[in-house]
Amino acid sequence: MTIYRKLQNFHFALLATMLAIGTIGVTMLYSAAPNAWQPWAGAHATRLFVGVLLIIVIVAIDIKTWFRLSYLFYAVALLLLFATLYAPNNVSAKGGTRWLDLSVVVLQPSEFMKVALVMALARLANNNHSLRARQIIYLFAATLMLATPVVLVLKQPDLGTGLILLMTGVVALFASGLRVVFFLIGSTATLLAVPVLWNFMKPYQQQRVVSFLNPESDPLGSSYHIVQSKIALGSGGLFGKGLFQGTQGHLNFLPEKHTDFIFAMFAEELGFFGGSLLIALYVLLLSLCMGIALATKHTFGRVLCLGLAANLFFYIFINLGMVMNLLPVVGVPLPLVSYGGSAMMTVMISIGLIINVYVHRKEWLDRN
Amino acid sequence: MPQQDLSQEEIFSRRAVILGSAQVALLTALLGRLGWLQLVQSSHYQKLSERNRTQVDLLPPARGRIFDRNGQELALNLSKYNLYIMLDRVRDLDAMVKALREITPLEKEVVEEMHENLKTSRRFIPFAARRDLSWAVVTRIEARAADLKGAKINLSDQRIYPFRNTLAHIVGYVSRPSEREITKHPLYYLPGFMVGKSGVEKGYEESLRGLGGETRYEVNARGQKVSEVARISPQHGRELWLSLDVRLQSLIAKKLIAEKRAAAVVLDIHTGEIVAAVSTPSFDPNLFAQGIDRASWKSISTNPHYPLTNKVVSGAYAPGSIFKTAVMLAALEKGFPVSTRHICHGRIKHGNRWFHCWRRGGHGSVAMIDAMRESCDVWFYKVALALGISTISKYAQLLGYGHKLNLDLPDEKAGLVPSKAWKIRKIGRPWLISDTLLSAIGQGYVLATPLQMAVQMARIANGGFAVEPRVTFLPDSRKRLFADGKSPFRPLGVEKSSLMLLRAGLDEVVNHPAGTAYKARIHVPARAMAGKTGTAQVRRISTKERQGGIIHNLALPWLKRDHAMFAGFAPVSDPQWAAAIVVEHGGSGGAVAAPYVRDFLDYAQKIIKPSYQRPTVEPTEEGIG
Structure with a gap:
């Protein structure tokens, strides 16, 4: 396929939706600064621009190359996760070791792993899609592939990312056609494992779950975030307090307003009107990914699409649910809006790969 | 394409639709939640946001003066600087007392009373540690405001009864609101604010008190004042003329x-x-x-002839x-x-x-x-x-x-x-x-x-x-x-x-x-x-x-x-x-x-x-x- 053909096949609607959401992010980061390009809005805009270039590069590379590199990427990501935990040159912050200092760049390997895991599971599914008899072996391989990074991320400890990784992997397996009975067994086992997991959690994580269940019990403690977030949302009303006019954000009542709680600030300033517009944009983004998956002829592309879209969805859903006090406070950013390089990079790579699948949707991929 | 692939394709399509519908459904649920917060409960959260954002400083009204039938002043006000201790905000009372004593004497009984109040709910009531401070003492205390957290200089009106014992039962007197009363009126929380306890000071309390004003400030999350939003002047209490000579x-x-x-x-x-x-x-x-x-x-409360009773x-x-x-x-x-x-x-x-x-x-x-x-x-x-x-x-x-x-x-x-x-x-x-x-x-x-x-x-x-x-x-x-x-x-x-x-x-x-x-x-x-x-x-x-x-x-x-x-x-x-x-x-x-x-x-x-x-x-x- 020539570059010209690829450009003809390029999914501009998806890119435009992504840029629209990213622009909302730039605007809100400008408001959060407050009202300045420094330190967040300018960098965010630059990353969006670089991201578009990255997407073009990813799309330009043939899907067969990505297909072949899947296991390698997975192996590298796994290695980096090990290194994060056990290498001497890791960086600790906020009671967890999530970054790896490679002297050139500080990486967050768990971000990289999200993409690599979906790619590896997609390739595994592609190779096994026609062999129903081999499902047990496939299940075993897939479970191992999924469980190893999840356990490593949980050990960092990063509960939020670990769970998202797990759920993303489960969706990828579901998309690949694994029999429903296995999911039933799996979810039953998970339910039974909850009490065990509770003991496995750090006290601050347990506290977060408790404060999620009853946020008003401790307004200046760990649930301060939730209470202030609800006040920001609720006081926004239908049309909001006006762009750059939010008091909860501008007077610093809202914590983490440039990262995890950016949606609260957005909906405070632009109200239900703005909030529902952003949610609609996310629905559009996800629908476009679904459409691509349905149009794709090969299992690798389908699973990759649905897996990466599911990953995006989990970020969106958990972040919004947390901000609206439907879910506990786990440090999960809002894709394309929250400030943060690693997360942004992951999203860009994901979208690049999804558009790549779209461009190569009619290719035939065999086992190698 | 083999037969198996067709069914595989069907399975995939079905599952893709299931996943897509589930995601849209969940995001719609979030939209519902957003609507609940922003449309239904909006007024509640607007109040909370407003309370977050603004600090209201009450401006006390001046209490109305009391006269006899010939225009003789029976009760009047004098502005005085008083030292109040917000006991609930003091970290170390002893250290504070020590620091204050370098500036102005504090009586032993006063310090003991503070310690006692600290143990009861009276710690929420501003404690008048010293009254009628000189300007020199006021400036010295304010200069050390940083290490005297909880000490507050308050310019408040002191009620004066020039005829002293002569009119005590008719004119009555004002005093700090009691623990029970203090919740009844927002002004009562002001340090130095007095309320009529007997005589016409009590009987004509509403009219003598007047209406409080307020200054509204915008404050940030640290409680620092950002700007003045509004000011309502107090309405001073009415003068009261008695038929007394x-x-x-x-x-x-x-x-x-x-x-x-x-x-x-x-x-x-x-x-x-x-x-x-x-x-x-x-x-x-x-x-x-x-x-x-x-x-x-x-000495007043144990006097066998009941001086407090208006016989x-x-x-x-x-x-x-x-x-x-x-x-x-x-x-x-x-x-x-x-x-x-x-x-x-x-x-x-x-x-x-x-x-x-x-x-x-x-x-x-x-x-x-x-x-x-x-x-x-x-x-x-x-x-x-x-x-x-x-x-x-x-x-x-x-x-x-x-x-x-x-x-x-x-x-x-x-x-x-x-x-x-x-x-x-x-x-x-x-x-x-x-x-x-x-x-x-x-x-x-x-x-x-x-x-x-x-x-x-x-x-x-x-x-x-x-x-x-x-x-x-x-x-x-x-x-x-x-x-x-x-x-x-x-x-x-x-x-x-x-x-x-x-x-x-x-x-x-x-x-x-x-x-x-x-x-x-x-x-x-x-x-x-x-x-x-x-x-x-x-x-x-x-x-x-x-x-x-x-x-x-x-x-x-x-x-x-x-x-x-x-x-x-x-x-x-x-x-x-x-x-x-x-x-x-x-x-x-x-x-x-x-x-x-x-x-x-x-x-x-x-x-x-x-x-x-x-x-x-x-x-x-x-x-x-």
């Missing part, structure tokens, strides 16, 4: 210093405006307004012979002729019990006016037997006994006019004839306040109108009626002739040589006073004692001596003022109480002008005087 008040207070416990009141018979009301002993209301120290509080309105005494005035009115209204005669042998027997007259030898044959003049108990016993208690009660009530008189001061007592039903209900025993006999001479169950005794005289002297007492001026709209010789008060519905005869009797009590208060008469005829003496027993005289000779009053311990009482009005010819006094354990009403009232009424006539146009007096009434 501080000159008469001072004269009475000075004279009554000689007595341990006494209460006196002088009022205008037409308007009910009180011109003086003194209760002895008194206290200095400034002590409360400054925040009373423990020693002063202990004029709260002291309920057996009115003794003063009550005979009501019995006489009842007799006249029931058609007893003024010539009704009874022989007094000094006592009568009822059942197997003797009822004595105060004159042991008896008065001999006495008619109505004689009985009044010489306070013959036997005559009243006999008339009371004929009248019955319900008739006596009815007329006593008409004259103001047995119920509150709508005075604009707190703590007014109703006194007691007994009835058959009352005794059954309260004591559980039937009414006896002997109860009627005792009631007739104002003993037994009858109780009255000095104010009621004075009001009784006013109602007789003003031509039979149900005047009610007050410490502020009667509104002009109501006074206008006086110009036409009418009264704004309802008529009692008694005969003019009865009132004339009553006044004649009260006149003779004072101005007839045989009257019980003759020695206390005013010699100038134009200012002559009329009235009734009362000497109320506070103990029972036993039969044995009567046989052995009654012990002289002065030989008794003070607490067992009789109460001396007098109630009257003046001038007899054209009455204007009524007055009453109770000198607890003072002895004889004629000898002790009447001379006081003479002095008060004489002085009132000489110096006080009524606050309205005087009614024209019917010429026939003048003839009687």
Whole structure:
């Protein structure tokens, strides 16, 4: 396929939706600064621009190359996760070791792993899609592939990312056609494992779950975030307090307003009107990914699409649910809006790969 | 394509749709939640956001000043710098006290009290550690504000009562709101904010207080003020003008210093405006307004003569012979002729019990006016037997006994006019004839306040109108009626002739040589006073004692001596003022109480002008005087 053909096949609607959401992010980061390009809005805009270039590069590379590199990427990501935990040159912050200092760049390997895991599971599914008899072996391989990074991320400890990784992997397996009975067994086992997991959690994580269940019990403690977030949302009303006019954000009542709680600030300033517009944009983004998956002829592309879209969805859903006090406070950013390089990079790579699948949707991929 | 792939494709499509629908459904649920928060609960969160964002500093109103009828200031405000400690915000009280002591002395008791308050809920009330600071001390404390967290200099109004003890019971005093009160008004939380606790300071609290203003600031999450959003100026309290005349008040207070416990009141018979009301002993209301120290509080609260009680309105005494005035009115209204005669042998027997007259030898044959003049108990016993208690009660009530008189001061007592039903209900025993006999001479169950005794005289002297007492001026709209010789008060519905005869009797009590208060008469005829003496027993005289000779009053311990009482009005010819006094354990009403009232009424006539146009007096009434 020539570059010209690829450009003809390029999914501009998806890119435009992504840029629209990213622009909302730039605007809100400008408001959060407050009202300045420094330190967040300018960098965010630059990353969006670089991201578009990255997407073009990813799309330009043939899907067969990505297909072949899947296991390698997975192996590298796994290695980096090990290194994060056990290498001497890791960086600790906020009671967890999530970054790896490679002297050139500080990486967050768990971000990289999200993409690599979906790619590896997609390739595994592609190779096994026609062999129903081999499902047990496939299940075993897939479970191992999924469980190893999840356990490593949980050990960092990063509960939020670990769970998202797990759920993303489960969706990828579901998309690949694994029999429903296995999911039933799996979810039953998970339910039974909850009490065990509770003991496995750090006290601050347990506290977060408790404060999620009853946020008003401790307004200046760990649930301060939730209470202030609800006040920001609720006081926004239908049309909001006006762009750059939010008091909860501008007077610093809202914590983490440039990262995890950016949606609260957005909906405070632009109200239900703005909030529902952003949610609609996310629905559009996800629908476009679904459409691509349905149009794709090969299992690798389908699973990759649905897996990466599911990953995006989990970020969106958990972040919004947390901000609206439907879910506990786990440090999960809002894709394309929250400030943060690693997360942004992951999203860009994901979208690049999804558009790549779209461009190569009619290719035939065999086992190698 | 192989067959298997087709079914694989179907499975995939189905699952893709399931996943897509699930995601859209979940995001729609979030949209619902967003709508719930932003549309349904919006007003609630807007309030919370506003509360987050703004800090309101209350601006206290200045309390209204209080004046007497001549414009003399009775209560005023002085701005003073005070040091308050917000105990709940202090990290280390001892360290703070140490730091403060380098600047200004703090008494040991004050520090101890702070430590005690710190343990109770009083720690939330700003504690006044030191008052009336000099400017030098203020600047030094403010310079060290950073290490004196919880210490606050507050410029607040100090209430000043220039007449001190003289007006304590009428004007009352202000003080910090109590723990119970503090939640009732947002202003009460302000350090240094005072609330009326007694007297007109309490009775007229709302009007004297005024309305608080406020300044609204925008604050950030650290509580730093970002900008001023709005300012509402306070509405200062209204001035209050009392009908009191501080000159008469001072004269009475000075004279009554000689007595341990006494209460006196002088009022205008037409308007009910009180011109003086003194209760002895008194206290200095400034002590409360400054925040009373423990020693002063202990000495006031444990004083056996109850300085905090306003005995004029709260002291309920057996009115003794003063009550005979009501019995006489009842007799006249029931058609007893003024010539009704009874022989007094000094006592009568009822059942197997003797009822004595105060004159042991008896008065001999006495008619109505004689009985009044010489306070013959036997005559009243006999008339009371004929009248019955319900008739006596009815007329006593008409004259103001047995119920509150709508005075604009707190703590007014109703006194007691007994009835058959009352005794059954309260004591559980039937009414006896002997109860009627005792009631007739104002003993037994009858109780009255000095104010009621004075009001009784006013109602007789003003031509039979149900005047009610007050410490502020009667509104002009109501006074206008006086110009036409009418009264704004309802008529009692008694005969003019009865009132004339009553006044004649009260006149003779004072101005007839045989009257019980003759020695206390005013010699100038134009200012002559009329009235009734009362000497109320506070103990029972036993039969044995009567046989052995009654012990002289002065030989008794003070607490067992009789109460001396007098109630009257003046001038007899054209009455204007009524007055009453109770000198607890003072002895004889004629000898002790009447001379006081003479002095008060004489002085009132000489110096006080009524606050309205005087009614024209019917010429026939003048003839009687």
